[in-house]
Amino acid sequence: VLFALLASGCESDLEQLRATNQCVRCYLNESDLAGADLQGANLTWTYLEHAMLDDANLSGVNLNGARLSGASLRRAVLWRADIRKASLVRGVLDHADLREANLSETDLSHAQLTGARLDGADLTAAVLRFADLRGASLKAANLQQADL
Numbered sequence: 001v002l003f004a005l006l007a008s009g010c011e012s013d014l015e016q017l018r019a020t021n022q023c024v025r026c027y028l029n030e031s032d033l034a035g036a037d038l039q040g041a042n043l044t045w046t047y048l049e050h051a052m053l054d055d056a057n058l059s060g061v062n063l064n065g066a067r068l069s070g071a072s073l074r075r076a077v078l079w080r081a082d083i084r085k086a087s088l089v090r091g092v093l094d095h096a097d098l099r100e101a102n103l104s105e106t107d108l109s110h111a112q113l114t115g116a117r118l119d120g121a122d123l124t125a126a127v128l129r130f131a132d133l134r135g136a137s138l139k140a141a142n143l144q145q146a147d148l
Contacts, residue, residue: 017041 013026022042029049033056040060050070059079069089073096081101088108095115104124111131119139127147 017043 017023032052034054045065054074063083066086072092077097091111100120107127109129115135125145
């Protein structure tokens with residue numbers, strides 16, 4: 001597995017993220033970033049599939065177009081994050097703080113969002129098919145054209 005990570009450039013991308021708080025179009029699949037403080041990071045079009053981001057601070061992060069399928073973001077703080085046109089298919093976002101996040105056109109099919117806070121979030125045209133929203137808070141969330 002380590003060889004695969006090095007071959008994909010994952011290790012150098014991870015170093016770039018740590019040094020500059022940005023990593024555009026990087027490959028960070030399966031990275032362990034649990035508890036990381038990535039507040040305000042630019043991760044546009046970055047691959048974070050099956051990454052571990054539990055308890056991470058992602059407030060104000062730019063994840064526009066990012067690929068987070070199967071990623072774990074339990075209790076992560078994504079307040080005011082830009083997550084437009086991203087893929088969170090089968091993502092685990094239980095008890096995540098997504099208040100005022102922009103999730104327009106994001107694919108959240110089969111995602112686990114139990115107890116998540118989505119107050120004021122923009123979910124315009126988001127795909128929420130088969131998403132588990134039990135106990136989630138959606139006060140003032142925009143669900144126009146969302147696929148439920």
